[in-house]
Amino acid sequence: MSINSLIRIVIVEDDKLIREGFSLLISSTYGYRVVGSYASCEEALRQLEEDQPEVVLMDIELPGMGGIACIEKIKKARPGTNVIVVSVYDQPGLVFEALCAGAGGYLTKNMQPARLLEAIRDIQEGGAPMSTSIARMVVQSFQKNRNSPLTARETEVLEHLARGKSYSSIASELFIDKETVRTHIKNIYFKLEVHSKAEAIEKALRVTS
Amino acid sequence: MSINSLIRIVIVEDDKLIREGFSLLISSTYGYRVVGSYASCEEALRQLEEDQPEVVLMDIELPGMGGIACIEKIKKARPGTNVIVVSVYDQPGLVFEALCAGAGGYLTKNMQPARLLEAIRDIQEGGAPMSTSIARMVVQSFQKNRNSPLTARETEVLEHLARGKSYSSIASELFIDKETVRTHIKNIYFKLEVHSKAEAIEKALRVTS
DNA sequence: GCGGAATCACCCAATTTGCGTGATTCCGCA
DNA sequence: TGCGGAATCACGCAAATTGGGTGATTCCGC
Numbered sequence: 001m002s003i004n005s006l007i008r009i010v011i012v013e014d015d016k017l018i019r020e021g022f023s024l025l026i027s028s029t030y031g032y033r034v035v036g037s038y039a040s041c042e043e044a045l046r047q048l049e050e051d052q053p054e055v056v057l058m059d060i061e062l063p064g065m066g067g068i069a070c071i072e073k074i075k076k077a078r079p080g081t082n083v084i085v086v087s088v089y090d091q092p093g094l095v096f097e098a099l100c101a102g103a104g105g106y107l108t109k110n111m112q113p114a115r116l117l118e119a120i121r122d123i124q125e126g127g128a129p130m131s132t133s134i135a136r137m138v139v140q141s142f143q144k145n146r147n148s149p150l151t152a153r154e155t156e157v158l159e160h161l162a163r164g165k166s167y168s169s170i171a172s173e174l175f176i177d178k179e180t181v182r183t184h185i186k187n188i189y190f191k192l193e194v195h196s197k198a199e200a201i202e203k204a205l206r207v208t209s
Numbered sequence: 210m211s212i213n214s215l216i217r218i219v220i221v222e223d224d225k226l227i228r229e230g231f232s233l234l235i236s237s238t239y240g241y242r243v244v245g246s247y248a249s250c251e252e253a254l255r256q257l258e259e260d261q262p263e264v265v266l267m268d269i270e271l272p273g274m275g276g277i278a279c280i281e282k283i284k285k286a287r288p289g290t291n292v293i294v295v296s297v298y299d300q301p302g303l304v305f306e307a308l309c310a311g312a313g314g315y316l317t318k319n320m321q322p323a324r325l326l327e328a329i330r331d332i333q334e335g336g337a338p339m340s341t342s343i344a345r346m347v348v349q350s351f352q353k354n355r356n357s358p359l360t361a362r363e364t365e366v367l368e369h370l371a372r373g374k375s376y377s378s379i380a381s382e383l384f385i386d387k388e389t390v391r392t393h394i395k396n397i398y399f400k401l402e403v404h405s406k407a408e409a410i411e412k413a414l415r416v417t418s
Numbered sequence: 419g420c421g422g423a424a425t426c427a428c429c430c431a432a433t434t435t436g437c438g439t440g441a442t443t444c445c446g447c448a
Numbered sequence: 449t450g451c452g453g454a455a456t457c458a459c460g461c462a463a464a465t466t467g468g469g470t471g472a473t474t475c476c477g478c
Contacts (some may be wrong), residue, residue: 096351099348099351099352100351100352102352103348104345104348105348122341125341126341126342126345127340127341127342127344127345128341128344128345128346128347128348128349129341129344130339130344130348131336132331132334132335132336132337132338133336135336135337135338135339135344136313136335136336136337137337138337138347138348138351139308139312139313139314139337139339139347140337142305142308142309142347143308143309143311151453151454151455152454153454153455154454154455162373163407163410164370164371164373164405164406164407164409164410165407166407166433166434166435166466167434167435168433168434169407176455176456176457177456177457177458178457179456179457179458179459180456180457182435182436182437182457183455183456183457184455184456185435185436186436186437186438187454189436189437195436195437196373196435196436197373197435198372198373198374198375198378200373201372201373202372202373360422360423360424361423362423362424363423363424375464375465375466376465376466377464377465385424385425385426386426386427387426388425388426389424389425389426391426391466391467392424392425392426393424393425394466394467395467395468395469396423398467398468404467404468405466405467406466406467
């Protein structure tokens with residue numbers, strides 16, 4: 001981006017008041033330019049090529065096509081476009097779906113308006129603006145179940161299992177016998193009250209969140 | 210936390226200058242109190258029970274015990290303690306290890322000093338303070354391989370495979386025949402140039418990062 | 419109408435998995 | 449000093465899973 005180029009921004013938001021509020025805020029700031037402002041995903045996508053936005057501010061809860069699907073389409077059509085979700089919802093499921101779909105940031109609507117401009121700058125510089133409550137969700141998704149009933153070794157075995165490894169592979173990677181792996185897995189199943197690989201993995205992942 | 214209680218903070222940082230700088234900054238701010246300041250993990254752990262910190266500011270690159278191991282021990286001994294990593298390194302590996310070990314925030318040392326106080330407040334309020342560059346890493350770890358050679362259906366099958374499901378389970382969950390699942394998986398293996406479940410999962414996960 | 423995507427079918431051999439029922443060693447803690 | 453948990457290894461057995469091969473059909477978009 002050259003120094004004196006404007007950042008081209010598109011807003012997708014069905015609430016007229018919010019949409020115009022954002023638009024006004026951004027447009028009145030030097031260096032930013034709102035090139036499109038739409039109430040639906042469909043409209044935004046139709047104009048996407050023409051608008052050539054660098055950043056899209058996207059509401060998730062939209063009539064018609066949902067915001068998640070829209071993010072996917074935008075990233076597919078113009079992979080370089082940065083999408084920042086601006087949502088009232090902070091349900092984990094929605095957040096992860098949005099991030100997986102390609103959103104590069106996630107803000108909740110109760111933010112300070114100035115945070116919006118900061119977020120746009122952040123994402124253009126390679127950052128990932130997130131409300132701290134959202135960040136916590138994301139971070140927690142990494143944290144292993146600290147109160148696991150499993151021992152360290154069992155957890156280790158389970159991790160390998162979750163990566164699709166067979167008993168034999170796990171054995172050789174941990175330098176133990178296949179039989180030992182089998183014993184660990186029996187104990188894991190017993191402790192987690194499950195009876196198969198898939199159940200164990202699911203339970204292990206789920207306890208985390 | 211009662212309104213007029215101080216937030217108890219411990220600093221673990223081997224650079225004396227930085228340590229004392231942080232300490233001074235925090236101590237001179239109303240509502241915050243540095244109850245311990247150590248150059249090594251070992252010292253910090255020894256004093257942990259006595260210090261009873263609510264927040265630990267932790268350097269990662271430390272002599273002796275590494276910061277990652279230290280985070281684990283802290284979270285094990287006092288699960289309620291919030292650990293914020295303050296590091297010069299922003300290598301993905303280190304970041305993920307720290308988060309998995311239980312860190313609730315991750316800042317790089319080139320931040321504004323005031324950001325430190327904000328981060329401590331954030332984490333006490335249930336947020337997850339992160340430098341935006343770190344946040345980007347974390348976010349990217351969620352984003353699926355958008356340029357996958359796999360079709361949508363194949364990706365879907367692979368996702369189920371990664372969750373430890375058997376061909377049969379996948380079939381019934383996708384309302385298709387087991388044979389169809391097998392065909393998809395054969396195609397997946399061919400496209401990814403792999404010959405087993407584990408390899409496919411590994412490759413699928415790795416392309417992302 | 420060609421090709422890709424998605425669907426289904428059958429054969430085969432090797433491996434994997436889940437379960438039961440054991441044993442041994444080592445280590446920490448009471 | 450002994451108990452229990454953790455980690456290690458062993459054997460048998462039946463069912464299920466897996467990977468590979470070689471097909472076919474339908475549907476849709478370009």
